[in-house]
Amino acid sequence: MARNPGRPLSPHLTIWKWGPHMLVSILHRATGVALATGGAMLFTWWLSAIASGPDAYASFSRYVIDADGAGGLPMVTTLLAKIAAVGLTWAFFQHMATGVRHLVLDVGAGYELRTNRMFAKLTMVASTVLTLILWIWAWRN
Amino acid sequence: MGTGTNIGRVRGLGSAHHGAMHWWRQRLTAGGNIVTMVWFVVSLFRLPTLDHASVMTWLQAPFNAVMMLLLIGSVFYHFRLGLQTVIEDYQHEGSRFVAIVLLNFYTIALAAIAVFSILKIAFGAA
Numbered sequence: 001m002a003r004n005p006g007r008p009l010s011p012h013l014t015i016w017k018w019g020p021h022m023l024v025s026i027l028h029r030a031t032g033v034a035l036a037t038g039g040a041m042l043f044t045w046w047l048s049a050i051a052s053g054p055d056a057y058a059s060f061s062r063y064v065i066d067a068d069g070a071g072g073l074p075m076v077t078t079l080l081a082k083i084a085a086v087g088l089t090w091a092f093f094q095h096m097a098t099g100v101r102h103l104v105l106d107v108g109a110g111y112e113l114r115t116n117r118m119f120a121k122l123t124m125v126a127s128t129v130l131t132l133i134l135w136i137w138a139w140r141n
Numbered sequence: 142m143g144t145g146t147n148i149g150r151v152r153g154l155g156s157a158h159h160g161a162m163h164w165w166r167q168r169l170t171a172g173g174n175i176v177t178m179v180w181f182v183v184s185l186f187r188l189p190t191l192d193h194a195s196v197m198t199w200l201q202a203p204f205n206a207v208m209m210l211l212l213i214g215s216v217f218y219h220f221r222l223g224l225q226t227v228i229e230d231y232q233h234e235g236s237r238f239v240a241i242v243l244l245n246f247y248t249i250a251l252a253a254i255a256v257f258s259i260l261k262i263a264f265g266a267a
Contacts, residue, residue, distance in 0.1 A: 033227060036220035044255045050196050051258035057193040065191050092178065099171050106168065138186050 008113060020120035027124075028098035031091035039088050090131040097123035167222045173215030181212055197262060206263035213255050221248040 042064075049060035064081045067074035101123055104110050110119050184205070188195055199205055221244065228240045 029227060032220070032223050036224050040217070040220060040251055044251050044258075047255050047258035047262075050193065050200065051261040054193045057196075061191070061193075089182070092182065096175060096178070099175075103168065103171065134182070134186060 006113075020117055020124075024094075024098050024101065024120045024123050027094055028102070031095040031098075034091045035088065035095060038084065039091070042084070042088070086131065086135060089134055090127055093130040094123065094127035097126045163222060163225075167219065170215045170219035170222070173211070174219055177208060177212035177215055180208055200259065200262045201265065203263070206259055209259045210256060213252055213259070217248055217252045217255075221245070224248075 046060065046064075049057045062068060062070065062074050063077045065078065067078040101110070101119055104119070110116055184199070188199060200209065224244050225241065228237060228244060232240050
């Protein structure tokens with residue numbers, strides 16, 4: 001049957017295909033959960049390590065920030081922490097971008113198919129670019 | 142007599158006018174998060190090093206300590222509301238009740254540790 005491609009496809013339980021709006025919707029939830037669990041725990045652990053004094057912070061730092069040449073476990077955990085840190089900054093920027101998208105949608109704007117699709121893609125471009133800028137800048141300093 | 146739902150008309154009570162509170166506070170804290178989190182990420186990456194002395198000096202400045210407390214208030218409340226929505230989408234009946242209780246314990250315990258740490262650093266006991 002002839003279908004006008006300009007018209008939206010009605011959401012259906014079995015007939016649908018992935019679109020950027022679905023992807024950023026689930027990314028908003030996934031990044032939110034990641035930040036609320038991993039991010040919040042790492043943040044609080046870091047704060048309590050600072051408050052516990054230089055010795056406690058040194059052991060936190062050795063496992064999370066800088067292994068300081070030590071091999072074995074600290075080398076592995078600091079590498080994992082670096083991956084987690086890059087992941088969490090990307091998750092933060094993605095969640096912030098899709099959050100702003102939600103605020104725009106809340107006022108009733110951006111529901112036109114083309115605009116909605118573009119804004120959804122833009123959140124992923126923004127989060128990737130901001131994460132790259134932040135870490136390249138950190139690495140160069 | 143109310144003009145709302147059928148059950149509301151039967152009871153004659155109408156809306157409690159609390160329906161939008163969760164939604165509104167999620168948006169309000171979202172605004173707070175943008176300000177405090179952008180400040181936090183930029184400040185953290187601008188620190189010369191992440192050794193104990195430099196993070197202590199940074200967090201002992203009154204402005205930074207207050208910003209951190211505002212961040213904890215806004216961000217922790219925001220993720221408490223967000224995770225509640227996630228739990229309500231996937232858990233029902235008894236497991237939902239347990240999950241919400243655990244979520245409250247998790248959020249408040251983490252916030253207490255974070256706030257206590259900031260105050261201890263700011264008031265110079267460490």
